[in-house]
Amino acid sequence: MKPKIAFFDFASCEGCQLAILNVEDALLDLLERVDIVEFREALSEKAPRYDIAFIEGSIHREEDADRLRDIRARSRVLVALGACAAIGNVQARSNATAPAVNLARVYGEEARDRVQTDPDHWPLWAHTRVRPISDVVEVDYYLRGCPVVPAEFVKLVTALIAGSEPRFAREPVCTECKRAGNLCVFARGETCLGQVTWAGCGAICVTQGYRCDGCRGLLPGANLEAHRQILRDAGLDDATIDDRYDLFCSAQRQPQQRRGAGPGGHAR
Amino acid sequence: MSVATEAFVPRPARIIEARPFTSRERFYRLALDRPLGHHPGQFVMLNILGIGEAPISISCGPRTDNILEMVIREIGSLTQVIAKKVVGDVLGVRGPFGSGFDLDDFRGRDVLFVCGGLGLAPLRSLILPVLAERERYGRITIISGCRAPDAELYRDELRLWGAMEGVEVIRLVDSTDHQPWDGRVGLVTAPIADLEIDPGNLVAALCGPPVMYKFVVMALAARGVQSNQIFVDLERRMRCGLGRCGHCQINDVYCCTDGPVFRLSDLDRLPEALR
Amino acid sequence: MRRAIVATEEATLAWIAGLANERLVDFPQTGPAGGLRFARTSPDDRLTFADYRPTVLPPGKTFAPANEVLFTFAHQADGSFRATPIIDRRPRVLAGVRPCDLAAIALMDHVNRDGDHPDPHYLARREATTIVAYRCSKPCSDRCFCAAVGSLDSDEGADILLTPVDDALLAEARTPTGEALMADLDGTPVDDPAPLVARHRAARPQPFGRQLPGSPDDLPAALERSWSSPLWETHTARCLSCGTCNLVCPTCYCFDTHDEVDLADPNEGHRCRDWDSCMLPEFAVVADGHDFRPTVASRQRHRVKRKFEYLQQKFDSRPFCVGCGRCGAQCTADIDIFDIASDVLKQHGGTP
Structure with missing residues (x-):
């Protein structure tokens, strides 16, 4: 049976999934070897278990963390796809500023005050810290970069299908x-x-x-x-x-x- | 000038026997397309094309047929894949590589083997030819230690060797780990103090985890054994076997071609040799 | 004696460019983001010997490229495999090679040709290559110290040797291959090139480039005495372990290998050889995780000792550092092997 692979996105621009879609030649070969069961950029299908789950995006809200934990529990191999998932990316800079200041700067002071007083908006206050996914779950592999390097994606998938350990050199x-x-x-x-x-x-x-x-x-x-x-x-x-x-x-x-x-x- | 173009190309080796050996290692017997022609202490680069290659010690003595034996611990991506291979599957082999042991250094002398853990596998390639010509050597002592009883390699052979005349085999574990055990408990250094040896006529061959050498050498020195009477089989990250890739370099020597077997006195000037 | 002629620089450059009609020709040219590199020429290229600085990568690297396919393989239906070595024998010309890089190529020839395990991939490219060397009239950079390590007058391995004399070039064929290649170069025949070479040498600045505070012959012994010296720490405090010094060195040849499998057909693939660097932290790590050179200082010491002690003793050769100055020039932390060698000589040279 072909391995099931899935893509999930959190806080990101989804550019990494697009980068992968752009390697059309390799993608066609890949589809011969694997079933892509979830890929918001390309299709919509659900499966209970995944052989390889690619996670794009950083984690902001507690409900995102819960969803990620659920994916982890259903995945044999979990991969951070791109800089947002791997290291938090640019959005993690907001961690250096108080949430109220961020809110006021982006949405204005009125919005900031309403969010603080309206219980329906309180979950947004969990949105206080941008985290790479490794802060929430165990990550098996990292595909780094903004965006990811499609060749590294192909290398990782090829190796995992072959049952070997892909090597990503620790070099600058x-x-x-x-x-x-x-x-x-x-x-x-x-x-x-x-x-x-x-x-x-x-x-x-x-x-x-x-x-x-x-x-x-x-x-x-x-x-x-x-x-x-x-x-x-x-x-x-x-x-x-x-x-x-x-x-x-x-x-x-x-x-x-x-x-x-x-x-x-x-x-x- | 014409040079063989196959320096980096492995040749096929079909698995004719593969079985679990200990809790962590598996035993393999391979059939090559022609005899390997190796010396004791040499190694091969074992391949799965598409995964990679790694240096593996040869654990059989020199032979005229095309058989190769080895013991493999699952420690990296290659050996994990090899562990799934079964009889009939084909691996790739390059080699043999390295200097190995020279039996002439041992003949006519008392011989001590000190094997730590997986170190028994390469030393077996020397033990077998020594025992095969038992009469050409003096007293033979084999100290073989490992982590726990279920980590012991070649248990049956160790017992057989110990039953041979003039051969003493001392089997140790660091801990019995609540398993049945008929040998001693302790480190391989412990028995050295009490060995009945003639330090002047002894030659020792050591192979084990890198941390072992220093302490065994100290114990032997305490018995008056000189460093030119001791041979060590070193581990490095060989990537080519050809003295070229640089990964196994110890100061100015390449472990893969100048070693992996060294006379200890030759290592005195190589501060990077032992940890 | 083989043919020697005096030709104009213009004619010589046109001749080199013209060689590209029939062969692959590499010559120092400015790359897209600046910097000189040995790059493939076409017959129309306007080449120049002027404004030479050391190329980012030395020319000898072309014989063992950064990522090289060693062999392709295909797993067979019966479980066996077929592996086919990739040997590149395309004829090529490497022109404009400076003496320091020529000395390095001679060393690499030695490493890859002599001994029990010659390297077929290197040798095939090397033997298919004709080298046109060019003698230096002045130091090519303020990092140059070729004269100090004895590579300024290297000519071993050159098929043709170009020597600037006054405003012209003396072209000497050193091999039958060079002589054949030179047939198309027009110029005035010279019976005895020696006086012209002497004139070239006399016109060179003295001293030529940076000078060590002692003889490089003393370096092996001085390095041996420097084993525990604090200079290894002081010279590596700013080291980033980025590997640049190794990768741009004309006599660094360490490598690693990796396999690649075709995604379309996982039964097929190839093994690749990639330049590696002993300054990278994991270079000397063994299977159980132990690192035999765990500190930056120990790795730097290893690199320097390879250049000035280990390899020259192993191969009974000249120093493996040819004084090209690339490692120091390209190190963003400004760690220069010339400075290290100088300190080793100053602190540990002389008779013990």
Whole structure:
């Protein structure tokens, strides 16, 4: 019987599912090998059990956490699909601000006051902390990036079907950047987070003339002290440096606020 | 210049016997397309194409037929997949690789084998040819220790060897773990103090978990055994077997080609060799 | 003696570009995001020897590319498999190779050709390649220290050697292959190239590039004495363990392998060889998780000792560091093997 795979989305732009839909060639081959049973971007079907569940998006409300736990309980393998699920992504920056301030800023003070006084809106107050899914459930594999790298998705699924352990090297983006023969971003007089960011993207941004902003998350054990000094030497002040790290990785930098195993750990 | 193009290509090896061996290891006997032609202490790179390859010690003595025996612990993705393979399935083999043991270093001497856990598997490739020519060696002592009774490798053979004249076999477990056990309890270092040995005429071969060597060497040194009388079989992360990939490098030597068997006195100048 | 001619730079560059009509030709060219790289040329490309800086990756890497298919495989119906090595023998020309990189290629030839396990993949590409080397008139960067480690005058492995003399180029064929390739290069024949080479050398700045505070011959012994030196800590405090120094080094050749399976047909796939780096944290981890080089300092020490002690002793060769300066120039933490070697010599050199 073909393995059942499913996609679920939480707080995200669903861009990762779109990225996967875009690998049309591989997708057709994939459909020969697996049954996709839930995929909001493409179809609607429910199944009681999943062989591989891909989770896109970060967890905000307690009801989302409950839904995720339910999916975990029904899934043999659970995969964080993309930066939102893996590391909380940009939305986790809101953790640094009080919920009432966030609400007022986005919806106005009147809305903020109404939410506080109307019991129907109280569940929204659970929406106080953006979490990567590993704060709620055990995660078997991480497909990193904003968006994910379709080739890594294919590699993971192929390996899981074959019964082997897919290997995602614990290396910084620099390794792939050098293998690609790129001139270092710093040598262009700019700055980069590639030295402290998980590889796997093939250094696509630098190869295309941009820099690495760290969407794949901070590499565990990265020498951030030294990296910060290098950024300072390149002319960035500390506030700017924190901003740069926090663009994608703010949840990784707030370990004291989180519970459970962090996304910085090894992919199993 | 023409060079063989198959340096990285494994050859087929069909499983002709596969069975659970201990609580953590499985035993495999493979039939190759031609004899392996290995020395004691050598290893092969075992393959499942599509998964990868890993270094595995050869646990049979040198043989003229095309048979290869090995004991495999499920420790990584490759060995997990191998564990599901059954008789008739085909694995890939490259090798044999490494320097191995030279029987001439042991002939005419008293021989001590110290095996920790899975270390008995590679040392068996030396024990068998030594026992096959029993008369060419002095006293033979085999100390074999493991975690618990259900982790003991080659129990029947250890008992048989112990029944041979002039061969002493000391079997130990770290803990009986509430299982039946007819050997001793303790570490492999413990019996060394009381062994009836002639330190001047002894040669020792050691293989076990990396943490074991230091303590066995200390115990042997206390008995007056010199480091040039001790051979150790080291573990490293060999990725090619060809002295090229760099993963197994210990200071200036490549474990896969210069080793994995080293004379301990040759390791004195290699601070990275033992932990 | 083989053919030697003096040709104009213009004619020589046009000749190199023209070689691309019949062969794959790689020559240093500016990449899309800046930086020089050895890139495939076409006959119409306007090539130049001017403004040379070290290429991001050294040219020798072309013989063992970053991600290389070693063999393809197909599982058979009877459970067996067929594996087919991928050997690339396409004729190619590597032109504009500088002496330091030439020295590195000679070392890599040694590593991959001699000994019990020659590497068929490297050797096939290497043997199909004709090398046109170009001698340096001045240091190519402020990180250069080729003269200090004795690679400035390397010529081993070159099929054709180009030497700038005054405003022209002396072109010397060093091999039959080079001689055949040079047939299409127009110029004035030279009976004795030695005086021209001497003139080229006399015109070079002295000293040439950075100089070590001692002889590189003393480095193996000094490195041995430096084992417990605090300099390994001080030189790695800022290290990011990013692997760049290894990956851009012309004599780093460590690798790992991985298998890829076709999604469409899981019975087929290939094994790939990928550049690896001994500065990456998990490089020396064994199966039970123990790491034999657990600290950045121990990994840096290993890297430097490979370049200046281990490999040159193993292969009885010149130092494996050829002084190209790439590792220091491309390290964002500004860790330079020249500085480390200098400190080793200063602190642990001389007679013990």
